[in-house]
Amino acid sequence: MALYTTQARVTGGRAGHGETSDGLLKVDLALPRELGGQGGATNPEQLFAVGYAACFESAIRFVARKQKLSLTDASVTSTVSLLPNGEGFKLGVALAAETKGLDQAAAEALVSEAHKICPYSNAIKGNVEVALSTVALPAKAA
Numbered sequence: 710m711a712l713y714t715t716q717a718r719v720t721g722g723r724a725g726h727g728e729t730s731d732g733l734l735k736v737d738l739a740l741p742r743e744l745g746g747q748g749g750a751t752n753p754e755q756l757f758a759v760g761y762a763a764c765f766e767s768a769i770r771f772v773a774r775k776q777k778l779s780l781t782d783a784s785v786t787s788t789v790s791l792l793p794n795g796e797g798f799k800l801g802v803a804l805a806a807e808t809k810g811l812d813q814a815a816a817e818a819l820v821s822e823a824h825k826i827c828p829y830s831n832a833i834k835g836n837v838e839v840a841l842s843t844v845a846l847p848a849k850a851a
Contacts, residue, residue: 738753782809783809
């Protein structure tokens with residue numbers, strides 16, 4: 710049984726418009742200038758990058774709570790690349806996690822565990838190469 714289901718509809722492809730069924734997300738789409746388009750609007754790679762970063766950071770926080778770690782803050786920067794793949798295309802992803810409150814070894818272990826449970830990571834496992842990096846920042850003094 711699904712824990713949550715959502716739906717989105719796009720018309721016009723990469724140069725179109727997309728909306729979620731609840732109307733909370735309405736977005737115009739444009740082919741980036743780097744790919745010969747007009748730019749000026751978001752694109753599927755940007756939307757994927759935001760979604761993956763949000764999902765992955767949530768996975769980090771979930772694992773930290775579950776393991777009762779002293780994580781005080783976290784952030785994730787997701788870099789998504791559109792790459793050639795024969796006649797088609799594929800994605801490449803780099804996830805750069807920053808944590809506060811953990812030493813480097815604990816932060817790396819946390820990020821590795823988060824990668825195992827994140828729905829985005831699991832959805833693309835075996836299809837998209839994901840490079841992980843972790844920086845452990847000291848927690849702010851009280």
